[in-house]
Amino acid sequence: TERTLVLVKPDGVERNLTGAILARIEAKGYRIAELKLVTPERSVLEQHYAEHEGKPFYEPLLAFMSSGPVVAVVVEGDRVIEGFRSLAGTTDPTTAAPGTIRGDFGRDWGEKVQKNLVHGSDSVESAEREIGIWFA
Numbered sequence: 001t002e003r004t005l006v007l008v009k010p011d012g013v014e015r016n017l018t019g020a021i022l023a024r025i026e027a028k029g030y031r032i033a034e035l036k037l038v039t040p041e042r043s044v045l046e047q048h049y050a051e052h053e054g055k056p057f058y059e060p061l062l063a064f065m066s067s068g069p070v071v072a073v074v075v076e077g078d079r080v081i082e083g084f085r086s087l088a089g090t091t092d093p094t095t096a097a098p099g100t101i102r103g104d105f106g107r108d109w110g111e112k113v114q115k116n117l118v119h120g121s122d123s124v125e126s127a128e129r130e131i132g133i134w135f136a
């Protein structure tokens with residue numbers, strides 16, 4: 001089985017969508033292996049978003065991500081990396097497909113930051129790297 005790092009971002013926690021998001025993950029058959037509520041330190045976010053450093057949305061994204069608590073979850077299951085990204089939908093909640101987390105619940109979008117409710121690792125390498133950052 002595979003592992004992925006899922007984050008319920010500050011907009012998801014603030015809007016009380018954590019339960020609805022976790023329910024979809026569990027209903028799909030994935031298992032919650034670790035879970036914590038945390039307001040991330042800047043150093044954690046710098047590591048997590050290292051690939052985006054220098055992009056126009058980088059600083060707004062870090063500000064948004066440290067604006068309140070997030071729920072960090074290690075989720076396990078067969079092909080869970082691809083499977084969770086499919087549950088989440090595409091990055092922009094405006095055009096994310098209905099039936100996905102972002103498509104159904106996402107409503108805050110902007111030029112500088114996409115408040116798109118969740119994060120999911122995009123590869124086995126990213127998943128292991130990100131789990132190490134959030135669950136050091």
Ligand code: ATP
Nearest residue numbers: 057061090091110111112113114115116118119120
């Ligand atoms: P995530 O990694 O959060 O699951 P993703 O893989 O769809 O989403 P990335 O390209 O890794 O998105 O970007 C990380 C996050 O940065 C996005 O989820 C979004 O919040 C923000 N972001 C990415 N691109 C943009 C953009 N062009 N404008 C504003 N925010 C952006």
